[in-house]
Amino acid sequence: MNGTSSPAFEIPTVDFSAWRESNREARLRLAQDLVRACKDVGFVYIINHGLDESLLDDAFSWSKKLFSLSQEDKMRAPHPEGWAVHRGYSWPGLEKVSQEKTQGDSDDDEELVKKLREIVDCKESFDIGSEKNPDQPNQWIPEGVLPGFRDFMNSFYWECFKVGGEILRAIALGVGLDNDEDYILKEHSGNNNQLRLLHYPAVPAEELESQRMARCPAHTDWSSITMLFQDDCGGLEVEDITHPGTFVPATLIKNSIIMNVGDLLQMWSNDTLRSTNHRVALPPLSDRFEGPNRVTRERYSIPYFLSPDPTSLIECIPACMSEQNPAKYEPITQAEYNRMRASVQY
DSSP, X not given: OOOBOOTTOOOOEEEGGGGGSSOHHHHXXXXXXXXXXXXXXXXXXXXXXXXXXXXXXXXXXXXXXXXXXXXXXHTTSBOOSSXXXXXXXEOTTTOXXXXXXXXXXXXXXXXXXXXXXXXXXXXXXXXXXXXXXXXSOOOOOOTTTSTTHXXXXXXXXXXXXXXXXXXXHHHHHHTTOTXXXXXXXXXXXXXXXXXXXXXXOOXXXXXXXTTSEESEEEEOOSSSEEEEEEOSSOOEEEEOTTSTTOEEEOOOOTXXXXXXXXXXXXXXXXXXXXXXXXXXXXXXXXXXXXXXTTEEOOEEEEEEEEOOOTTOEEOOOGGGOOSSSOOOSOOXXXXXXXXXHHHHHO
């Protein structure tokens, strides 16, 4: 069933300004509120997070400049062939977001990928990482084509990590790691994160309604956490965990971060924190189409994925396990988990 969720299901809002205060009790209350949202919903709006409004405006401005380039210019920085390197420009249809995982190179895996790709994801993206990660080399548009883009995005990448790192510290405090707020953060150097610029082009609504195309099917993220910035187009939906199969719109709160728990943090926390399904569908009916030909509005969003370093071992946080609640997952490295998921997506 794909319907509208009950009114009782809401994405909470947390004011992060208290985290920058010296008041220990205020910081603990904020951390507990944040963790409660991660337990109950898996998604939370974070306001007063520390990223300037002008910086976010500039990020969207650069994203629009990038995607307005000719296809020839965008293809000067193409996503490398295969799934191992996840950087550069991905054209509509290259990527197929899925919840499925493969274990190797079997015929069953090939059939799975073939079936998934019968419906094209109609979006284009540009992925950026740390310049210090030799295993994931960035693919840049030439400076002469888009001057200033590389410098801005490198700076924006690390500004996002500063805020994301503080969110991870608050989560650690909220789950009971009172004496080690850096427990999760210390596995994140920042060099394995991913900044993604996304553009959903305007397409005939019929293509989406007939399911010949999709914007982004329901999925969870592979990260520890994801920080999302979005425009006012609409379309992001979060699964109502009280009514599986129904989705609630994650409407824009200006200058907020929509933060969600990723698969690795759910595993780390022994299912204490929830990695929730979400998707990008048609926007609300009132904002859905433009013109007599029922063409969708184009949509821009910028997710930032915080991921542990590849050799980091994802094993249960001590505060999230007990004799009555033993660890549910076998330890796995970030690199191993990433391989399982990425081999289907590209």
